[in-house]
Amino acid sequence: MRRRVAGVGAGVEMHMARRATIDDARLLEKLGCVFRECGYEGASLAVLAKAAGLQKASLYHRFPGGKEQMAREVLAAAEALIARDILMPLKSKAPPAERVDILVRQLNGFYSAGRQACLLNMLSAAPTQEGPFAKEIKRAFAAIIAALAVALRDAGFDARSARVRSERAVMLLQGSLVLCRGMGTTRPFRDFLKRLPQELLAGRA
Amino acid sequence: MRRRVAGVGAGVEMHMARRATIDDARLLEKLGCVFRECGYEGASLAVLAKAAGLQKASLYHRFPGGKEQMAREVLAAAEALIARDILMPLKSKAPPAERVDILVRQLNGFYSAGRQACLLNMLSAAPTQEGPFAKEIKRAFAAIIAALAVALRDAGFDARSARVRSERAVMLLQGSLVLCRGMGTTRPFRDFLKRLPQELLAGRA
DNA sequence: GTCTATAGGAAGATAGAC
DNA sequence: GTCTATCTTCCTATAGAC
Incomplete structure (x- = not known):
C-alpha cells in the first residue's frame, strides 16, 4: 500500500525509496526471537514471516540470501550488541566488582531473565x-571468555585462574539456560545470576 | 531378502517372524545419535533411515508413530541408561568420593568424551x-539433580547445599557440552570432568 | 517495499509387493 | 521385516503486480 504524507507535494516521495513497515533493527530482533526459540531448522519461513509481520516474499526482498542470511545477520547483530553491552563494560576502567554488577544486569536483560535461550547454542x-555459523559462534564465545578474563585479571587473579573462572562462568550461563528450557522455569538462570558475583570474584588475591 | 540357515529344514523358519536386520537396542542407539547431533527438527527421516541402515518405510513399520515415537523411545532408552549407569551408582552405599569417580567415568562414556551433545538439550x-517431550526432559533433569544431591548429602552436606551443588554440577555439564559444540573442541567437557570431583566435594563438612 | 500466486523440491507418512 | 513406489503436506525460493 502506498502511503502519502500530508502536506507534501505529490510525486516528490515517489522518487524516494518507499519506507519499510518495520525497520531493520526491529526486524532483526523479531527474527532473532524466532531463531532463539526454534533453532535454525525449526525456524521456518512461515514462522519467521509471521513474527516479522511480513510475507515470505518481503523477507526475501530484504534478505536475498534467504534463511541463512537472516540467521547470519541476526547473529551479527547479536555480536554487536554483546560487544557494546557486555564486552565493553567488562573491559572498562571501573572497579571489577562494579563491572560484574553491570554484567549481571546486562545478562538479565539479554536473556529476558531466563525466558530466552542463547542464539549461540541454538545455531x-x-x-x-x-554448520554455516561455526566461525562466528566460536568467535563470539571466545570474545566473551576473553573479556571476562580481563576483568578477572584486573581483580587480581593470575592469567590461568582468570581464564578458568571465566570459562566456568560461561558454562554456568549456558547450562543454566539449558536447564531453564528443560525444566520449564527461569529459576536456574536467576539463581545463576544471583551467585555470579561470588562465583567470579570470591577467593581473589 | 529371505535368509536360509544351513542345515535347517526348509519351511520351518517361514512360520516364525523374520529377524530384524538391526535389533531394537542398536536401532535406538543409531537413531539417538542422529537426534543428538541434529536435534528433533534437523533429524529428517532420510537421515534417520540412512543412520539405521533401513528404508524410511521400515522405520515406520517399527515406529508406527513416526518420528515423534522414534524420539520418544530414544529418550526413554536414554532415561533407562541414565538410571542404571548414573543414578544407581550415585545412590549406592559406596563412599561418596568413589561414587563421584564412577560418575566421571560414566559421563565420559555417555557423552563420548564431549563429542556428543545431550539429548535433553537437543530435544x-x-x-x-x-514440546512433545517436556515432561520426560523435566523428569530426567530432576532425577539427575536429585541423585547427585543424595550423594552429596551422604558426603556431609546439608540438604540445601547439596541441592545447590548438584544443580550447579548439572549446569556445568550442560554448559560444557554447549561450549564444546560452539567452539568445536572437546576441551571444555574434559576440563569439566577433571574438576568435577573438586567441584562437588570440596569444602564438605 | 510489500503483496498474491506459484514453482520446485524435500519432508513426513502410507500402500502393497516380496 | 524390508523393500520400492507413491501420496500429501510443508518448506524454501521466485515471478510479477501494485
Whole structure:
C-alpha cells in the first residue's frame, strides 16, 4: 500500500525509496526471537514471516540470501550488541566488582531473565557437520571468555585462574539456560545470576 | 531378502517372524545419535533411515508413530541408561568420593568424551511451545539433580547445599557440552570432568 | 517495499509387493 | 521385516503486480 504524507507535494516521495513497515533493527530482533526459540531448522519461513509481520516474499526482498542470511545477520547483530553491552563494560576502567554488577544486569536483560535461550547454542551444529555459523559462534564465545578474563585479571587473579573462572562462568550461563528450557522455569538462570558475583570474584588475591 | 540357515529344514523358519536386520537396542542407539547431533527438527527421516541402515518405510513399520515415537523411545532408552549407569551408582552405599569417580567415568562414556551433545538439550523446546517431550526432559533433569544431591548429602552436606551443588554440577555439564559444540573442541567437557570431583566435594563438612 | 500466486523440491507418512 | 513406489503436506525460493 502506498502511503502519502500530508502536506507534501505529490510525486516528490515517489522518487524516494518507499519506507519499510518495520525497520531493520526491529526486524532483526523479531527474527532473532524466532531463531532463539526454534533453532535454525525449526525456524521456518512461515514462522519467521509471521513474527516479522511480513510475507515470505518481503523477507526475501530484504534478505536475498534467504534463511541463512537472516540467521547470519541476526547473529551479527547479536555480536554487536554483546560487544557494546557486555564486552565493553567488562573491559572498562571501573572497579571489577562494579563491572560484574553491570554484567549481571546486562545478562538479565539479554536473556529476558531466563525466558530466552542463547542464539549461540541454538545455531550451533555438530562439529562433524560444520554448520554455516561455526566461525562466528566460536568467535563470539571466545570474545566473551576473553573479556571476562580481563576483568578477572584486573581483580587480581593470575592469567590461568582468570581464564578458568571465566570459562566456568560461561558454562554456568549456558547450562543454566539449558536447564531453564528443560525444566520449564527461569529459576536456574536467576539463581545463576544471583551467585555470579561470588562465583567470579570470591577467593581473589 | 529371505535368509536360509544351513542345515535347517526348509519351511520351518517361514512360520516364525523374520529377524530384524538391526535389533531394537542398536536401532535406538543409531537413531539417538542422529537426534543428538541434529536435534528433533534437523533429524529428517532420510537421515534417520540412512543412520539405521533401513528404508524410511521400515522405520515406520517399527515406529508406527513416526518420528515423534522414534524420539520418544530414544529418550526413554536414554532415561533407562541414565538410571542404571548414573543414578544407581550415585545412590549406592559406596563412599561418596568413589561414587563421584564412577560418575566421571560414566559421563565420559555417555557423552563420548564431549563429542556428543545431550539429548535433553537437543530435544528441548521453548516453554512457550510446550514440546512433545517436556515432561520426560523435566523428569530426567530432576532425577539427575536429585541423585547427585543424595550423594552429596551422604558426603556431609546439608540438604540445601547439596541441592545447590548438584544443580550447579548439572549446569556445568550442560554448559560444557554447549561450549564444546560452539567452539568445536572437546576441551571444555574434559576440563569439566577433571574438576568435577573438586567441584562437588570440596569444602564438605 | 510489500503483496498474491506459484514453482520446485524435500519432508513426513502410507500402500502393497516380496 | 524390508523393500520400492507413491501420496500429501510443508518448506524454501521466485515471478510479477501494485
